[in-house]
Amino acid sequence: MPETASIHDTIILGSGPAGLTAAIYAARSSCCPLLIAGGQPGGQLTTTTKVDNFPGFAEGVDGPELMQQMDAQARRFGTKFVDGEVTRVELGKAPFKLWLDDRLLECRTLIIATGASPRMLGLPNEWELYGRGVSVCATCDGFFYRDKHVVVVGGGDTAMEEASFLTRFASKVTVVHRRDSLRASAALEQRIRENEKIDFRWETVVNDILGDSQKGVHGVRLRHLTSGKKEDLPCDGLFIAIGHSPNTTLFKNQLDLDEDGYLATRNGTETSTPGIFAAGDVQDPHFRQAITAAGTGCMAALQAERYLESHSG
């Protein structure tokens, strides 16, 4: 596909499984993709440990290793990478305009794979204590909790993986979950229940984080949802693992979003604007797996290629 000096055939936003798979396919079809890596190069999988369910790895694969391999594969076929984050977009009509700080980039097709970010509890001091006992990433911060007691909030796969990983360091991990059963997969649940370092507080929420920015976290105030009983539980860290929100702020009022803020797609990965496609967690409130993100990344690249073909000349 011919490419003018200033207008790219395809720009891909995001470097998780969706963005990198889109890059592999787009590069192989000569769409000369430019990939803008975003604020977390490699995406969410860089903050996980072992990925056991990505097909092709019978013994599992470390998340960062998987992403490095996808990155290398995308580079092998000629994807150009740019570090940084897009701060402004104009998507009204092609060529689409994007700004990396002051630098203007233009493209004929755009693949949005900006993923999702961890949700927070909404407690008044959680940001003040972020990095001082409050974390959203056990693989990043678990090391600091050797022989300590930590609390994990959430009942999904992420919370169970975080809790399991933290037992490598912590002497005790308490999982606080708002319901009386887990959302996590049966395999993970079994692993967690067999781990003697992990205990549970069911039907319970974190009402307050006890601590200050000088000394860090020294406990959490829990509230049992049915009895209303409150308890101050001493702990050294709080890991929040309650799901994710799609990274779509940039696209509000420019592309259609669904009621939860995900990019609305149809016919595969088409957004409300022809020539713009969305892949991965930014458009997927249901599955949110690495493999489904990769699958939609592939679809987006193929749809972008067809769009370019039908609009060339």
Ligand code: NAP
């Ligand atoms: P999730 O499945 O949406 O689970 C979020 C958990 O947090 C739920 O248990 C939810 O409670 C709880 N929660 C939500 N908001 C809360 C709040 N304000 N206060 C207290 N608790 C709250 O999210 P996830 O665990 O991040 O997983 C996301 C997706 O990634 C899932 O599809 C999951 O299967 C996948 N994933 C897979 C793996 C793996 O296969 N190894 C690993 C990680 C993630 P309720 O249960 O009451 O809703």
